[in-house]
Amino acid sequence: GDTGAALIECVDLVCFTGSVATGQKVAEAAARHFIPAFLELGGKDPAIVLDSADLDLATSAILWGSVVNAGQSCLSIERIYVAETIIEPFVEQLVEKTHHLNLCYPSPADGEIGPIITEPQAEIIKDHLQDAVQKGAVVCCGGGVEELDGGLWCRPTVLTHVNHLMKVMTQETFGPIMPVMPFSTLEEAVELANDTIYGLSAAVFAGSEAEALAVASRLDVGAVSINDAGLTALVHEAEKNSFKFSGLGGSRMGPAALKRFMRKKAFLIKTEPVRDPWWFR
Template identity: 60%
Template structure:
């Protein structure tokens, strides 16, 4: 029996959309069809699959207006919604442009016995499941999907029930494309996601640590691989010889772009004490100049808080910090405008690691700034976290910034900028600590993780007789 779920509009708070949550029987039925179609899909050459993906990209581009319009309602933001569509097209073109060398071929001579050679055969998983979050609905539903399809897998995606409108539009686009038989969206909530995991051969999940643990347990129970991109508490370290105009620009953008609703957002800033006052004054000035994109969606910098439950977390973090002595230099209060929930960029000083805002994932436009004296102290504070997704370092020269970045326990370090993993997708990286597990999404390994490796081992000489192993 299907369940009807109501969907909230983040700009006005109204429940103005409904979806039908797919039940286990519906998931099983779709999985059977996807697996059957994958048998043909995997037989195409890599170049043929790339060609069909390019056709899909062109179709997405042709329907950009409809897709971005749905994303605009889902997320309450216009420019980023359009950029998500452009990013998907660019992602497809980027992957399909690097087909040469993605799959190793040929025989390799053995080192211990040159007469024995080995060659790989790479077998795609028949059906990959993707469970995606609400903060970048389209991009994060497709970031694993594209390389999986290119590898020869079929894919079933369950988007977040918080932002499901775009998926209905995308489903109609997919139905017109060469991918119609091997790619689909299914709507639903956590129950639907659990059923999806039970019916796939590999699972990709982007979301919270708490849910990621449940996904990992379910995957382990079914003996399937899980690729998890989870939360972050990304630090930014600013040394005293940094360019403060650049550092404050990066800190503000890295913390508040997309209302700070991004796993790679800067969530804590450590500044050398000799420049702390100058830095925080400049940062607060820039933060106070940022505008909510209310009432007009086509103006301003800061969109609404997409998920209403997240607003309570942001309020809790601010109130906890203030109660423990933090000072608010900008923003500081979740506001209700037209039924939507909004938070201006919030700069906090006089913070420490006893506060939630310095240790728990915030996922909003809050910028706590803390001073330090020595580089060793800065690294120690940056590493004082359960998370290790990414980080950033500013210094007067590349050498010093790189040396400091190499000491931070995180998967990607932005040097003299912030949150570069959201802008640059070519560098392989892993998530450290509780921020995830599994292979990199980026680079050739982001493609190869969807292929099981079979070894073909050939003896070009005579097989060894039993007498070779005689005890005599």
């Protein structure tokens, strides 16, 4: 908007967090002024659950990572890929835990799930849910947007029978929606997780650190939480970059990020009053 455009006119560097569309405008404006810009933009973060994972731990972590802030975070888990041999107990546990969450209504102390921030965002959530159901998704719990005292709310929703033809698996939903999709091999899991324009962060759950790291190293994202969800947002000393359409220009985190807010200048001092041999006279 006008405010952002005016700010870029008078700064030496831009650090922006927001949508891909706005980030592209910021990057273009910064380039016109020849100033650095580093951007953290949208995400469609995957969680991969291997058959060796602790299901109780995985379902609790993924539930939190998917619905905290009502799912309105670029680092939210928005796609869940589970080994087909354990998908039934995984979904059962996830749905059971979801039933214990309540809306923060009529006061924040009454629950864990806050309202949707704007009506346009609520419309995106409704559109993604309707699109998924029309294409064959099954709603295990939740499943809609409701209005309470003028506010818009969405209860945590678990979807199964989803695929990558659905908006809920390919576009940023920004809501407390948990689509769960099975995979048969690790190769398929990695391929599905990387099948996106985004590359912000991810989560991998496995019975051993080595097993999890073998998968995590193949994910095209800037940071991966192992046997947790959201560590990538909480550990600020770790440098985390954004890949693909999720960002540009390096991390805002870690020691290296501080140097991105600085400009280096060199001072070369002649310490002796002697003539340089390459001078003309």
